[in-house]
């Protein structure tokens with residue numbers, strides 16, 4: 001397993017597929033047991049340079065279920081052990097940090113996040129259940145590479161984003177600010193490069209630059225069209241308003257990386273309303289024809 005190993009623990013956006021209270025067309029198919037749609041947990045990946053020590057990127061509310069489903073992440077040495085050495089957070093959304101609570105029980109690990117995301121954790125005393133004497137909180141500075149000490153080098157970069165939903169004070173939320181609120185991560189090992197961007201409001205020139213030359217790009221696949229949620233009558237919010245890039249339409253991610261040299265492009269953080277989740281749908285076929293993979297839970301990329 002020497003190489004850059006990437007395990008997709010969860011491929012869905014917040015809420016998962018199906019979402020507990022949702023009867024959108026996609027969720028309705030899953031509730032009915034339709035074989036064309038696979039259930040999915042909320043987005044998270046695990047990355048390793050040796051197949052033994054893993055970095056979790058984002059800790060989803062489904063983390064316990066994801067660990068159970070992934071033998072590589074089971075404890076295998078002594079009375080207490082975990083192959084999970086560290087967790088890196090790309091923002092403070094609930095679907096990215098609630099799983100930290102699953103990692104209690106005094107297991108030594110490091111939590112990497114920007115100063116702003118660490119402040120949100122510090123302001124919520126429930127996260128102190130990760131005892132500070134065993135769980136190290138390490139601040140990532142934008143564009144500064146960090147050697148994790150277990151074969152992976154991670155470098156955070158800011159992408160157009162938005163504050164976490166639970167931090168929104170009013171409807172006058174700023175969308176697309178490029179700050180440490182929302183980051184992408186470059187993970188490098190053995191000369192290979194993964195670029196992970198599960199939430200991003202726009203593919204601008206700097207996002208393209210970060211993605212360029214990646215062996216694997218995992219990108220925000222929240223919705224197919226910008227007005228997907230309003231059209232279904234589920235929410236007034238467009239993808240852009242939620243801080244996400246739609247796949248199609250003006251600025252759509254499907255073609256936004258065209259012309260760049262990228263080994264593999266795959267969508268992750270796919271919302272349950274997104275019709276690409278239905279195998280064989282027109283939208284699924286269009287995305288695949290454009291050279292994108294639609295991730296599923298349990299998918300592994302070996303770079």
Ligand code: MLT
Nearest residue numbers: 014093094095165199242
């Ligand atoms: C998002 O990606 O927009 C968030 O996960 C929304 C949420 O917190 O439910």
Ligand code: MN
Nearest residue numbers: 013014093095
């Ligand atoms: Mn999310």
Ligand code: ZN
Nearest residue numbers: 022024027272
């Ligand atoms: Zn749904």
